[in-house]
Amino acid sequence: xTALQQTTEVVxxxxxxxxxxxxxxxxxxxxxxxxxxxxxxxxYALDVSDDELRGLYRDLALVRRWDVEATALQRQGExxxxxxxxxxxxxQVGAGRALAPDDMAFPTYREHGVAWTRGVDPLHVISxxxxxxxxxxxxVATHFNLYTVVIGAQTLHAxxxxxxxxxxxxxxxxxxxxxxxxxxxxxxxEAMIWAATFAAPVVFFCQNNQYAxxxxxxxxxxxxxxxxxxxxxxxxxxxxxxxxLAVLAVTRAALAAAREGSGPTFIEAFTYRMGAHTTSxxxxxxxxxxxxxxxxxxxxxxxxxAHLSRAxxxxxxxxxxxxxxxxxxxxRIRQGTVEMxxxxxxxxxxxxxxxxxxxxxxxxxxxxxxxxxxxxEGH
Amino acid sequence: xxxxxxxxKALNLGLRKAMEDDAKVVLMGExxxxxxxxxxxxxxxxxxxxxxxxxxTPLAEAGILGTAVGLAMRGYxxxxxxxxxxxxxxxxxQIVTQVAKIHARSKGRLQMPIVIRIPFxxxxxxxxxxxxSPEAYFAHTAGLKVVAVSTPADAYWGxxxxxxxxxxxxxxxxKRRYWEKGAVDTDTAPGPLFGSRVVRGGDDVTVxxxxxxxxxxxxxxxxxxxxxxxxxxxxxxxxxxxxLDPVFDSVRRTGRCVVVHEAPVTLGLGAEIAARVTExxxxxLEAPVLRVGGYDTPYPPSKLExxxxxxxxxxxxxxxxxxxx
Numbered sequence: 001x002t003a004l005q006q007t008t009e010v011v012x013x014x015x016x017x018x019x020x021x022x023x024x025x026x027x028x029x030x031x032x033x034x035x036x037x038x039x040x041x042x043x044y045a046l047d048v049s050d051d052e053l054r055g056l057y058r059d060l061a062l063v064r065r066w067d068v069e070a071t072a073l074q075r076q077g078e079x080x081x082x083x084x085x086x087x088x089x090x091x092q093v094g095a096g097r098a099l100a101p102d103d104m105a106f107p108t109y110r111e112h113g114v115a116w117t118r119g120v121d122p123l124h125v126i127s128x129x130x131x132x133x134x135x136x137x138x139x140v141a142t143h144f145n146l147y148t149v150v151i152g153a154q155t156l157h158a159x160x161x162x163x164x165x166x167x168x169x170x171x172x173x174x175x176x177x178x179x180x181x182x183x184x185x186x187x188x189x190e191a192m193i194w195a196a197t198f199a200a201p202v203v204f205f206c207q208n209n210q211y212a213x214x215x216x217x218x219x220x221x222x223x224x225x226x227x228x229x230x231x232x233x234x235x236x237x238x239x240x241x242x243x244x245l246a247v248l249a250v251t252r253a254a255l256a257a258a259r260e261g262s263g264p265t266f267i268e269a270f271t272y273r274m275g276a277h278t279t280s281x282x283x284x285x286x287x288x289x290x291x292x293x294x295x296x297x298x299x300x301x302x303x304x305x306a307h308l309s310r311a312x313x314x315x316x317x318x319x320x321x322x323x324x325x326x327x328x329x330x331x332r333i334r335q336g337t338v339e340m341x342x343x344x345x346x347x348x349x350x351x352x353x354x355x356x357x358x359x360x361x362x363x364x365x366x367x368x369x370x371x372x373x374x375x376x377e378g379h
Numbered sequence: 380x381x382x383x384x385x386x387x388k389a390l391n392l393g394l395r396k397a398m399e400d401d402a403k404v405v406l407m408g409e410x411x412x413x414x415x416x417x418x419x420x421x422x423x424x425x426x427x428x429x430x431x432x433x434x435x436t437p438l439a440e441a442g443i444l445g446t447a448v449g450l451a452m453r454g455y456x457x458x459x460x461x462x463x464x465x466x467x468x469x470x471x472x473q474i475v476t477q478v479a480k481i482h483a484r485s486k487g488r489l490q491m492p493i494v495i496r497i498p499f500x501x502x503x504x505x506x507x508x509x510x511x512s513p514e515a516y517f518a519h520t521a522g523l524k525v526v527a528v529s530t531p532a533d534a535y536w537g538x539x540x541x542x543x544x545x546x547x548x549x550x551x552x553x554k555r556r557y558w559e560k561g562a563v564d565t566d567t568a569p570g571p572l573f574g575s576r577v578v579r580g581g582d583d584v585t586v587x588x589x590x591x592x593x594x595x596x597x598x599x600x601x602x603x604x605x606x607x608x609x610x611x612x613x614x615x616x617x618x619x620x621x622x623l624d625p626v627f628d629s630v631r632r633t634g635r636c637v638v639v640h641e642a643p644v645t646l647g648l649g650a651e652i653a654a655r656v657t658e659x660x661x662x663x664l665e666a667p668v669l670r671v672g673g674y675d676t677p678y679p680p681s682k683l684e685x686x687x688x689x690x691x692x693x694x695x696x697x698x699x700x701x702x703x704x
Contacts, residue, residue: 104452134480134483134484135484135485135486135488138485138488139452139485139488139489140488140489145452146481146484146485146489148477150472150476150477153445153472153473153476153477155445156441156442156444156445156446156448156449156473157445157446157448157449157452157477158449159445159446159449160445160446160447160448160449160450160451160452160453161449161450161452161453162449163446163449163450164449164450164452164453164454164455165453167405167431167455168453174449186439186441186469187441187442187445187472187473190437190439190441190442190445191442191445191446193437193439193442194436194437194439194442194446197437350486351482351483351485351486351487352482352483352521352522353482353522353524353546354482354487354490354545354546355544355545355546357524357573357619357620358620358622359620359621360620
């Protein structure tokens, strides 16, 4: 057998067609089947109360309601762009709820579900996409870093922060979010080298949603992503990203190991971006409708709802109350968005430096004087 | 206390003092531990402060800067050594898209007190990527500050001032001058970090330089004096923000200005300085502001670098052209 044949043997040449893409295979950690049946996994026991289960459902439903509202607001011209998390709610809520208060999360730009679990006001996230702010919330108070748009850059920040935790003797960890496309970035690979070398308390949480905008996972990796971790010298695990319970269990375990000094873990949350990359994207140009239909059967919210109903943990009144809460949230988001004031123009000068420079102070004065010169001219 | 130190040793002692003064100071870089850095600037520091504070990093510059961001978020003050100027570019993404912007994006909630030490400039007979002057890339980036030291005293005090400052600073070290000696008063700082300084008074032409070119400018002034021409030499010291008030004062007297740097002239610091001097001192100028710098070529093979780098004669040639205008 030639080297080329050996290499191609491990590859699925047809996007979306091979076994590695289907839940239910042995290496995929699952605690809740797509039909909502609770199953056990030998390595990942999960002890959750009924209250917690209802709470997870509420998280998932409200986050999706927020996301749907934000997409609508963009369509109506109220947001410049929106990066939808549709389909990835369980991956994000499961990961977010695994965090302890002092753990620090480092999101990409799509982690609205994690933001929710950290108590970030949805309107603060919206402010970024409306174009009134470049940050939006307090990353120190929320333990949720600002969104990072440069793909993968935040994985190094999470690793460095984890090195700081080590030096402080803090029993906390960081959770670095990334996507499947980001695994091709040099900086992500550097982050994993650093994390392994220094046994930094960082967990890499990769949402493999199958596409980097239009490019399928096969263009990023010749092996399942979670197997990459072995090359760096730490454990990798693939979890059903549409199973909030499995994600919670796997992430909790990885964070606990990190806090205890066992070093990093790479989690591949196997999921699917059911919407477009952003509101500017047109996924019909690069993927088949049948693929989306297939993934709708694995919807993360429907399966938890089925489980809660079947197990008698939640009734119709509960689901109706969550729906009503979602409508209230959506109304608050809508009103808060359209009423969101534009920032003062001088704001752009005020935080470039901690110690303002004379030149920038001068430019600020010029800016103010220039705009003042129009006053009384009927503008 | 006054000591005679090389620039390299002054940096070493300055780093040591900064680490003694603040336990949050962490040095990061390639070969900076046991080896003490390829220029020995961190010599002996890992032995005295341990591996957690003097970190021999993996060989990846983006990793150095990216993890420094995370450490800074956690309250540390990382001092990153980039081994040579030409190797800063793998870290360029982190410096420009992350380090420079995080304070603004977070409205000041996150400070980035990161110092990026870069031995810069040519004249050491090196292979490619070891002789570059990348300061304009960083000076062009909002959120960064850029300084270039030229003396042992500024090296000793400047590195401490940069580490104590709350903003990210690209700290340029004139590598070909690392071994040059000068007096250092370890009790009193020679002035603020972001200030230019008149280092030789004169009346005929104002010559501006920073980093390794300050010595060249002073040599030119010495030679000019023998011909009866009086050059005022200003060490800019800070490249961003520029401190040009002393320059304006000088040019208003001399009416003539020459800017010297090793970096290519097109869109280099000289271009910005010429524009500002012209805007501010237009009616005082007797000649256009002239620039002496590297050519707009890749840095040449070392056998040609003497032709490429500004030297005493090229500075004097520009002085002649200015006076003859």
